[in-house]
Amino acid sequence: MTHTGLSRQECAVTVLGGPTAVIDLAGLRIVSDPTFDEPGPQGYLTKTAGPACDENALGPVDLVLVSHDLHPDNLDGRGRTLAEAAPLVLTGPQSAARIGAPARGLVPWARHSVPRRDGDGDLTVMAVPAVHGPEDGERDANGDINCEVTGFVLxxxxxxxxYVSGDNASIRTVAEVSRRVPDIQVALLHAGAARVATKFEGRPLSMDSRRTAAAAAVLGVGIVIPAHYDGWTHFSEGRDELEVAFHEAGLSSVLRASAHGSWVHLRP
Structure with missing residues (x-):
């Protein structure tokens, strides 16, 4: 892990490891699903690798996106501290109630405007649905599978x-997002086929590699940045499987599985 500052970019994304990404867009520094704890056991999950840089390298953060707060592979202790110090956290309503200020809860398809730092008005953040497990999984009292999870469109x-998918395993949900927002150009997709033996017969809680490639095809995007595929023992598929799946689908040209901490530029 390095303490070197992560330089600001005009329009780019870097994945730091696990689900955590930094999105520099519209003059804003946005962090999604911050996880900065050291490797080791975290409840029933085990972290095997830390991020490419720690939170001190990020500088001022303008916005934090939290897909869900109940699982430490998406929001851990140091990630929570970063979120609580940010001026704004956007997440689902249940997560926002647990996180507290400065979190704001958005139901699916709700929008929130964030003033841009490049002088061009507002960045619009739309919350979109996500399904954290198989379509036929048992739903809780709120209608969620596993727990409330929120994706985002910026x-x-x-x-x-x-499009930032969050921990979504559902191609049907990706298709719904694509229908409602037909002009998505970049997708930050949580992959890794996360599996927990005691949940849903060990079936994936996030997209496996083939479904990640299928999501790319459904969305029709020019850039796919995968996250959430390494650094934890319950992620059952990694970069190699992603590259094979995109190659077999004829979509290798859109996959940007860069080394953690390196920037993927979103403009030609």
Missing amino acids: SGDGIPTV
Whole structure:
């Protein structure tokens, strides 16, 4: 892990490890699903690798996106501290109630405007649904499978529209997002085929590699940045499986599985 500052970019994404990504867009520094704890056991999950840089390297953070707060592979202790210190956290309503200020809960398809730092109005953040397990999984009292999970679509004038899937395992949900937001150009997709033996007969809680490639095809995006595929023992598929799946689907040209901490630029 390095303490070197992560330089600001005009329009780019870097995955730091696990689900954690930094999105520099519209002059804003956005962090999704912050996890910065050291490797080791975290309840029934085990972290095997830390992020490419720690939170001190990020500088001021303008916005934190939290897909869900109940699982430490998406929000851990140090990630929570970073989120609580940010000016704004966007997440689902149940997660927002647990996180507290400065979290704001958004139901699916709700929008929140964030003033841009590049002087071009607002960045629009739309919450979108996610299904954290198989379609036929048992639903809780709120209608969620496993727990409430929220994805996001970031958009604004003159910038690419970016979809952040969160821990979604459902191609049907990806198709619904694509129908409602047909102009998505970049997808940050949580992959890894996360499996927990005691949940849903060990079936994937996030997209496996083939479904990640299928999601890319459904969305029709030019850039796919995978996250959530390494650093934890319950992630059952990694970069190699992703590269094979995209190759077999004829979509290798859109996959950007770069080394953690390296930037993927979203403009040609």
